[in-house]
Amino acid sequence: MKRLSRRSTPALGHRPPEQTAPDGRPSGTSAPLLVVDDLATEFATPGGPVLALRNAGLVLPQGRTLGVVGESGSGKSVLVRSIMRLLRSRGVRHEGSVRFDGEELLTASNARMRKIWGDRIAMVFQDPMTTLHPNHRIGFQITEALREHLPLSPDEAQDRALRLLESVAIPEPARRLRQYPHEMSGGMRQRIVIAIAIACAPDLLLADEPTTALDVTVQAQVLDLLSLHQSRRGMAMILVSHDLAVVSSRTDELAVMYSGQIVESGPTAAVLDAPLMPYTAALLRSTPTVDKAPGTRLHTIPGEPLPPERRVTGCRFASRCRYAVERCLTTEPPLAATPGGRGYRCHLPLDGTAAQEALAANLARGRTAAGLAVTETDVVRGA
Numbered sequence: 001m002k003r004l005s006r007r008s009t010p011a012l013g014h015r016p017p018e019q020t021a022p023d024g025r026p027s028g029t030s031a032p033l034l035v036v037d038d039l040a041t042e043f044a045t046p047g048g049p050v051l052a053l054r055n056a057g058l059v060l061p062q063g064r065t066l067g068v069v070g071e072s073g074s075g076k077s078v079l080v081r082s083i084m085r086l087l088r089s090r091g092v093r094h095e096g097s098v099r100f101d102g103e104e105l106l107t108a109s110n111a112r113m114r115k116i117w118g119d120r121i122a123m124v125f126q127d128p129m130t131t132l133h134p135n136h137r138i139g140f141q142i143t144e145a146l147r148e149h150l151p152l153s154p155d156e157a158q159d160r161a162l163r164l165l166e167s168v169a170i171p172e173p174a175r176r177l178r179q180y181p182h183e184m185s186g187g188m189r190q191r192i193v194i195a196i197a198i199a200c201a202p203d204l205l206l207a208d209e210p211t212t213a214l215d216v217t218v219q220a221q222v223l224d225l226l227s228l229h230q231s232r233r234g235m236a237m238i239l240v241s242h243d244l245a246v247v248s249s250r251t252d253e254l255a256v257m258y259s260g261q262i263v264e265s266g267p268t269a270a271v272l273d274a275p276l277m278p279y280t281a282a283l284l285r286s287t288p289t290v291d292k293a294p295g296t297r298l299h300t301i302p303g304e305p306l307p308p309e310r311r312v313t314g315c316r317f318a319s320r321c322r323y324a325v326e327r328c329l330t331t332e333p334p335l336a337a338t339p340g341g342r343g344y345r346c347h348l349p350l351d352g353t354a355a356q357e358a359l360a361a362n363l364a365r366g367r368t369a370a371g372l373a374v375t376e377t378d379v380v381r382g383a
């Protein structure tokens with residue numbers, strides 16, 4: 001069987017054990033909770049195989065938070081669903097490794113995964129109705145989830161459900177337990193989903209665009225609620241968002257995805273302060289609320305995202321990158337790591353002079369090696 005991906009070097013997100021996180025908390029001092037190594041996911045489609053995720057690697061210690069960002073279609077959901085083993089169906093192939101608390105999940109039996117789901121790893125999806133059953137009362141759904149994993153009597157489960165609703169700030173919890181999902185607002189439903197997700201005190205919570213479907217006024221409340229429970233319970237969390245502003249203040253580490261790959265990773269503050277990948281820098285310039293003075297112009301990233309199934313010989317971002325030189329078109333950038341444990345896939349990282357020289361040469365020619373127009377105005381504006 002043909003391999004889906006090339007073997008990669010160190011997993012993105014890795015920090016040596018003796019290092020501390022930017023906030024001073026010790027990190028990586030015990031065995032990491034989650035280690036993803038060279039993970040690839042391929043879908044069989046009528047149009048041929050779609051390699052939606054390639055060379056993905058990450059390390060997540062207990063109690064830490066990882067943000068996963070990238071444009072639509074970059075593979076964020078495929079990454080978290082592959083980690084959670086939710087894409088197990090005919091026509092889906094994985095390669096690589098997902099080790100959770102030392103246990104390989106890619107080869108675990110379905111029975112074993114059912115024990116792990118909910119109990120040790122829980123997930124909050126974009127649409128609460130993916131989790132909630134429309135025809136069952138909220139109380140039944142929470143107590144079912146509790147009793148599946150914990151030895152509780154019906155009364156104990158009911159009491160625990162009530163306290164869970166209180167903990168996610170649902171008013172009149174006793175009344176709400178008797179209601180059906182359609183009797184609640186979207187924000188309230190997502191709080192219920194969070195209550196179900198944390199019911200069994202999982203070690204890892206995967207939140208995939210948990211607020212994208214919600215009214216803008218309740219988005220921050222729901223995100224704050226997630227962060228509160230994450231830190232209070234010491235859970236590790238992976239927070240997926242297309243919006244850098246959402247993850248910037250809520251995560252310790254960041255993984256930036258483009259066209260099915262993690263292209264940059266590292267401590268969130270370091271990545272946002274000084275991105276190494278031109279793609280990360282472009283994402284930042286197109287994000288409304290990260291480090292922007294009022295009135296600052298936002299910029300779109302030129303061109304279209306590269307579909308993950310498209311084969312290219314060089315860097316997958318080269319066609320949209322104003323720094324691109326010939327090498328970016330001919331040679332795939334290997335995964336590189338900085339001494340501080342940051343990872344990136346770029347021939348011309350932005351902390352070096354080579355990137356500035358390449359940009360100056362492209363400016364002089366008026367276009368990149370990939371044919372993207374570059375003008376003085378674009379560069380001054382930061383486009």
Ligand SMILES: Nc1ncnc2c1ncn2[C@@H]1O[C@H](COP(=O)(O)OP(=O)(O)OP(=O)(O)O)[C@@H](O)[C@H]1O
Pocket residue numbers: 043045050052070071072073074075076077078079242307308309
């Ligand atoms: N079931 C599937 N069959 C075939 N291809 C798929 C399937 N699911 C995902 N893909 C491919 O994987 C790509 C990445 O999808 P994914 O949902 O992970 O993107 P995303 O980054 O989460 O986007 P969004 O922010 O819009 O949710 C898709 O563009 C598509 O090409």
